[in-house]
Amino acid sequence: MNFIFVSIQCDNGHIVCSTCSPKLRNKCWCSLPISSKHCKAIENLMLSIEISCPNAEHGCRVKISYIGNRKHEDECIYVLCYCPILGCGFAATSEVLSNHFSRKHRNSQIKFNYGHSFIVSLKSNDQAIVLQEENDGKLFILNNSTILLGNAVYICCIGPNSSESEYSYDILARSQTCKLKLQSFVKNVQQFTLATLPSELLVIPVGSSEPLKLEICISYITPMMEISINMPGKIKIIPLRVKISDTIVNVKKKFFTRKGSQYTNNV
Template sequence: MFCFKRVRKPAVAKQRTDRQAITEDQKPTHQTAAGVYNFSSKAAMETIDSARDDSVSLMISNPKMLDCCNCFKPLTIPVFQCDNGHIICSTCNPELRNKCPQCTLDISSKHCKAIENLLLSIGMPCPNTKYGCGEKISYLGNSKHGEECIHKPCHCPYLGCYFVGSSDSLTNHFNHKHGVSQINFSYGYFFVVSLMSNDIVLQEQNDLTLFILKSSTMALGKAVNICCVGPNFPKSEYSYDIFARTEKCKLKLQSFAANVNRFVSTTFSSNFLMIPSDSSEPLKLQICINPPMMQIFIKGSNGKTIIVNVKSSDTVLNVKLEIHYRQNIPVQHQLLICEGRRLEDDMTLGHYNIKAESTLHLSLRNSHMCHAS
């Protein structure tokens, strides 16, 4: 389903018939090979009055009609057209030397404004709408949003479970349905894991993020690494350390957990630790997973807000020390409140489920210090 912007022309003193309006304002020049009329429309070029702008929902039964006839990918602006009506995208046109790949006729150097205006007017819901994304995106911005959407579907890593949902719904699902099958841990602290199986699910006990400890037996020993279950963004934000000790050596791997939205037996990142096998006993690993940096807002009683870069493993005291450093407010005078709860110094931000762009309210114990906030 696509949503098109519709432009309403200003009212005129003399009303024309529908036939006259079509003849004068939207005179078709020819029909393209894609089956779309190329209009020379005055209305299409007029400025949209936002007060009177509206949109209509239309169904395009064959979205492939908006694909380039050479690479068969969605069209991008500028759009070019051969003398026979075949449409070429901006990427392919320079490579074709002005010859249409379908009919060998010349490709015009002029843009196909009708198709360009059509592409600019198309809006659509994100493909991940059913997983919680409420964004309305343009046809031309679809691929960029698709790469960045935080609501990409993720598959449950539990063997035999077919649940699919956003990363947030998946973590809640796993915690409630398979809560006894994973190893719980806290960010920034080492914990010990025995490699009793090839794939072990790890779950952070505060924000419930899921990780997979993957191990694979190879000729030289055991290869191990860690993946994060979530939208498969190119850049990973979680770092980890793995320590292994055998009878003959000590080994260490520092790396970043690759993001995977669907874990299969062949999932394995390019960074892994190879541990020689010299014992029949299950191998024990020491693991520490570190959360990404995030920004939170500290709002003082005077309405001023500062931005602080933190990790969910940081304590409330760490945040107060940063406030003291930047605003010279003694730690003992600070009270930090989030969603009506007073935050205790020795608890982590993750314990209070404080996420990126959360706002903490700063109050002062002594009234004579209020001017410093």
Template sequence: MEPCSKESVDFSTDLNKNNSVSATISDPKILDCHNCFKPLCAPVFQCENGHIACSTCCSKFENKCHKCSKCSMDIILQRCRVIENLLQCIEIPCPNEKHGCKETITYSRKRNHEEECVYGPCHCPHPDCDFVAIPEELSKHFSNKHRSSRIKFSYGQFFTLSLKSYDETIVLQEEMDDKLFILNHSSTILGTAVNINIIDSISSESEYGYVIWAKSKKCCMKLHASAESVRRVTSPILSSEFLMIPSGYINSSPSTELEIRITFKVTSYLISCIT
């Protein structure tokens, strides 16, 4: 979570159903878990010394206060209904308000909303760039500033890519809508692992699929998979679906030739699965 000591949070309560009460919390960090420092959401737990814990940390530390255990005190955590009710009353603007989101959410939904918000910012995949914006603006930025660092492709059409041993990520950009995809490449003891992600704020697995072919003179390997969305690329991201190309599969060539097709799963991708 980003530092927020200078923020304020307005909240209202429905104790009087005809009126709301406005107030300001000068330090919203008091509404974060004392262990993982993430925004609290119900259920919330508290020890007799006032330490607050989220449900994840409560389970992690077997229902005992992690703060008190550091000083050899074995204190059990109990549900804190007061904090839970308070979290349901506090309303805040979406953290992505500056990127265009106009929603007002309860503090207890802050974490989930940040993960789902279509205005969640994405980071430029170019290694020397710190530009951050919503996906549409990021696509335009990459087209204008880093056009020499991408490989263009069209949905539903195969294209060939030569993967060098030192390539960790390769940026792919679609011709028509400028969507950005990342080809991830990771070298392991077993061989070369590759997969594809889409740079997007929300999950796009139901929309995009891809096929990767790796061919040699003796045989070929193929992967059909969904393009999972990521907001930031810091290193090769291998999801649960990837193509493992065994060492020596492509002889001693310094590069690996891949044939790739990215499609809308709802349409041509379903047809491609039977070809």
């Protein structure tokens, strides 16, 4: 959402916003015409009003301008993500959702580790198989749709739509006579649906053996980096994933929000 507030006034000094003025046929309630003269004082006052991000109740501490740039709302990482188990309906930030899944749906997922291949058996009428990473608990979904030519499979990740892709994946389908392989990037979805197919997927033709044995590997695009931190009296080396686009502030934030971080933000 992005709208710019402009306040204008009539010759009596009554204030109207530029969105409402045309609705009033550019005529103030006092019957004088509304001019296009800006009322800077009101504009500045409105700009200084800040409200909490709509995701504040889920942990976001960012303040956004009441009228100015609302870009944060599209980028907020505290948006709700939905549990992929049909009928569960649980919604939370992706991190809380991971914990929920580990506790409530313990046997509904296949566990894996980043960078290590694993085999998934897929029946042609399986629609979704949840994959959960052992260490960080991230949820991925192996989607399977029956299309005219056979089965269309791809992988997505449960997370904020706005975040850029952090993972790549390979799917390898093998029969006795041929091998099919897809290498792609994992897109985030906040809510899992079968409705729309992405442009990148692997089509496994009809007539392949049942159940399909898929060899899958999901990897981090960004490598692990070692960040050294000067602590009083010693230097501590901490492994952290850092992207090229990360700023110092971002990296600091990642460091302090790491699972089990015992440090407070005073470095």
